[in-house]
């Protein structure tokens with residue numbers, strides 16, 4: 001119809017669906033933990049503000065979860081529709097975590113339903129809080145299992161290929177691949193970090209608008225602390241991810257770093273552009289840093305793209321995705337660190353408008369960081385869908401009309417995306433914090 | 447029992463759960479839209495909010511379970527069905543997504559937009575119709591091989607009477623299942639008016655249901671006589687199903703024991719659904735794929751079954767808790783608890 005290339009359109013549709021789902025999935029992983037934290041603080045300090053935070057967030061969570069569920073269902077089916085050859089092969093080896101993921105969904109869905117609809121059915125608030133534990137675990141397990149599948153695609157293991165036939169399949173070994181530890185932990189840490197900074201951003205924004213001071217200040221302070229902790233974790237685990245890449249997927253690291261020649265004492269290049277001779281211009285060069293990232297040793301040798309045949313080079317654009325992620329990570333780390341030090345030393349510049357705006361920026365930036373990270377990781381796996389075993393071209397469907405389907409999914413996500421924003425805005429605008437607090441003070445709980 | 451049989455039985459069982467729970471959900475949306483036209487709105491919207499909102503995600507997971515499970519146990523089905531279902535399944539996904547968005551945007555956010563309620567109702571008819579196409583395709587005759595790649599012929603599919611018979615059955619079944627259940631649920635809430643309305647729906651849809659089901663068996667005779675023959679061999683299952691249908695109808699007609707009627711209705715569908723499934727054996731897709739040649743390796747099969755058992759040990763108590771809180775808690779059901 002428009003573009004009659006099933007492979008290209010399958011890639012674009014996968015890109016679209018996953019990038020859309022990951023917004024909601026990140027919320028699904030991160031938010032229950034923050035709700036739990038607020039709810040717990042509220043009970044411990046006997047502070048109605050924190051309880052109200054948990055309650056309001058839980059209400060918004062309903063909306064994002066519902067959209068997360070429908071987009072997740074879409075990907076689940078699309079994997080088989082767009083990559084039937086891949087799923088046939090992968091089904092034999094890596095179906096186990098996908099199957100386990102369904103149980104995580106079940107678990108999360110059941111307890112979320114109970115938590116949301118039973119706010120006032122427990123006389124003991126602690127019991128109600130307990131219901132959130134399975135929700136938070138379920139969300140984290142969903143992320144865990146799907147990332148396990150993705151790790152397998154980057155570093156297949158747990159089976160042998162004998163004359164083109166699968167043999168000696170070991171589903172457990174396929175789950176615990178070399179890529180798994182860094183990937184899973186990095187994904188989890190960045191999800192928590194992103195949600196913490198997002199909630200901090202909302203608090204900072206409301207404070208500038210002059211909303212309830214005490215309430216939002218508490219929220220801001222807690223979330224900046226949590227965000228800082230997870231930002232550190234993200235950076236440390238990110239460093240381990242780099243070492244993993246250097247060891248097991250050197251072509252991805254080399255492409256991400258525009259590292260063309262195998263070299264010792266390799267510098268890390270941030271940003272810049274490539275001229276026609278593949279020379280980097282205008283980049284920021286940090287001496288030895290790539291060798292350190294790859295092997296914790298400034299003199300270590302880092303494999304370059306020259307070691308790989310041209311057709312196995314990942315697209316060089318992932319350099320920008322990589323740099324976006326790292327820049328954002330460093331920025332958020334600094335921002336939250338300065339904030340905490342300022343609070344400790346009673347410096348007031350962090351309550352100035354310009355600093356608040358920086359915090360507000362943290363929300364879109366963190367989400368962009370997640371997107372950039374995934375783009376770098378997935379595009380950087382090119383041309384493979386299953387590294388070293390099946391290419392994307394071989395995995396894709398041959399069906400026609402992928403372009404038409406793509407078009408309809410663009411429409412669908414537009415509706416869902418706009419709907420989410422409109423409904424969430426309305427939900428919180430119609431019931432500002434002040435109003436809800438009043439109804440508590442009046443003893444008129446509902 | 448062989449691993450293949452265990453695998454397909456588990457999957458078929460979950461699909462059955464999905465069909466029952468999903469039908470209740472889909473049908474409720476249709477009736478809700480219909481009652482808005484008649485200006486009798488609040489009767490059903492309340493049921494939807496009280497009962498369906500807390501459990502719709504769980505319903506959805508039953509569906510996810512089925513398709514993830516079938517890829518796990520029968521990876522070749524991912525290849526065959528995945529290649530041919532791109533358009534029909536994408537339509538289903540989009541409809542499911544729009545329906546899910548109703549729960550996200552409507553019942554929690556603002557109160558009742560009419561157009562949205564209609565859309566929600568319409569998906570209740572369109573989703574079963576579009577999903578049922580998969581069953582039709584599995585009967586064979588619509589897929590051919592082109593250079594090793596399976597291709598679906600839309601022309602054959604849309605001109606076959608079998609397709610339309612199955613579509614009609616799926617819609618009628620949804621309305622019937624849903625109205626039987628909601629009759630009981632409304633009577634539990636002691637809402638006389640709603641009970642009366644729902645009971646009327648049961649009486650309306652009961653006969654079309656049997657006619658449509660009979661029509662399919664008749665069509666199969668022409669379309670896939672092997673399957674038709676094995677259905678005849680299992681005649682007693684379908685006969686039992688028919689008896690259960692008759693007793694259900696009798697109970698509802700006489701306004702007696704609505705709770706028992708629900709269970710009998712479930713039994714009726716169980717016999718028909720498993721009768722259909724068993725007679726389909728061993729084919730997943732006539733004549734290209736049986737459960738034996740499409741099966742995964744032994745190591746994977748065993749680990750899937752182990753995970754399934756462990757998962758159920760976690761799941762069953764949680765599901766029980768959910769049902770107790772929302773379906774069987776007399777105070778909540780009657781709306782005395784907010």
Ligand code: HDD
Nearest residue numbers: 183186187190235238239241242329366369370373374377
């Ligand atoms: C807010 C999000 C965010 C932030 C601040 C960072 N990352 Fe990240 N990164 C991700 C979000 C992310 C991700 C979306 O979660 C990825 C994509 C795939 C994956 O496993 O995690 C990822 C992947 C990823 C990979 C590739 C792993 C692979 O392809 O197997 C590396 C090497 C790093 N990261 C390294 C870093 C470093 C050194 C950071 C320093 C601050 C950093 N990341 C911050």
Ligand code: HEM
Nearest residue numbers: 011014015018019022079146149150374375378379385392
């Ligand atoms: C079962 C697991 C997965 C499968 C089968 C899968 C498959 C694929 C395939 C085939 C592509 C297209 C390749 C390309 O165009 O470069 C792709 C791209 C992508 N995937 Fe994955 N993926 C999986 C897991 C994930 C996860 C968990 C994420 C995280 C959100 C993710 C994020 C992406 C992104 C952002 C792209 C776009 C890259 C591009 O532009 O090509 N994937 N994936």
Ligand code: HEM
Nearest residue numbers: 024025028029065068069072073075076105139142143507
């Ligand atoms: C190939 C990639 C993916 C597939 C096939 C997939 C599949 C799904 C499915 C089917 C659902 C709906 C489950 C239900 O019915 O309740 C879902 C929801 C969810 N997914 Fe994804 N997913 C993918 C990527 C991811 C990633 C990368 C993450 C986390 C980092 C994630 C985390 C979640 C979470 C937490 C939910 C629960 C719903 C929510 O809270 O928003 N998923 N996913």
